[in-house]
Amino acid sequence: MSEITSDSGVMAALRQQMTLAAARQAVAASNLANVNTPGYRAREADFEQTLDGKLGDPLTLTNPRHLPAAEPSGPASHEAAGLAARLDGNNVQIDRELLSMTQAAGEFARAQTALAAKFRLVRYAINEAR
């Protein structure tokens, strides 16, 4: 019951997973949209920062550093390392971003499935344990 009324435990962890996966999608989408923008550098989501437990409710986060406008905003993204730039200074690789999106989509879907199952379980427990 407490897991339902307060955002904690397995439910919160699954919710966090979905939020992180969505953030990864946003970063990858930014990269893909700017694959032909001169000078644009590919970014990737920051996982370390999000796993140290500091992120409770993403809704209450504030951006610690005001990012320049030409980058995806949000608490956890950094410039991706090790990508060779082309002549126009752009280092986005389409396949790499699409792969990242596919993986993040899988994580999102898995977390959603688990969450939905948990809701069903709790609902059953509530209604059957009369």
Add this chain to the structure above:
Amino acid sequence: MSTLGSAVRAGASALAAERMRIEVAVSNLANAESTRGPDGQPYKRRDVVLQTTTVQDFDNSLGRATAVGVEVAAVVEDQGPARRRFEPSHPDADKDGYVTLPNVDPAEEMVDMLGAARAYQANLTAIGLIRDLVQRALDLGRG
């Protein structure tokens, strides 16, 4: 800004921008041999300048991951040197027999066009993928 929503917006912005690049490349190719336009001058190659869209400060302060898109900053004329070809029989040949042709390199235009098409396709795929995720998120609210 909803994270996934902004990602779809970013993808959509790319579709528009890459379409523009393809159109301009096609126009360049079509006019590659145009020695005299409506103003009497040879066609000048056109270029699409892309830039990343800026994120609203409001979204920044919310601290949510928000995707950035792309936009066409301008379509400019390439001021590079025109081509000259020796063809005295051409009606637009100058007194030395040379014709001034547009500074269009067909091979380069094809490369640009293919790059734009590939980017278009990738962003289309991305949009579809994200739409599916939004649907799954909505499914959480059911039953």
Add this chain to the structure above:
Amino acid sequence: MTIDALKGRIPSGLPKVGGGDAATTPAGAGFSDALGRVVDAVESTESQANTAVSGMLSGTTDVHDAMIALQRADLTLQFSVQIRNRLVQAYNEIMRMPI
């Protein structure tokens, strides 16, 4: 709405056990506390759900966050209804006991 429906089923007077003031007797306080906690939980999750849904509609909140808030509110309400039923049941049993 549903909060009032919850409260409506519990008689306003709590049982007098042992002749003392209803609110201060252990049994009376127990019922009151339990119901209070339950109502608080329902109000809290419901207001969170409202915030989340308007956030989703205005584009500030992610869809999954809003859906989770909705489910939490719904499950909390359902659970509270069950608790209420049992409280009423227990209350009625106590009232049926011959003094």
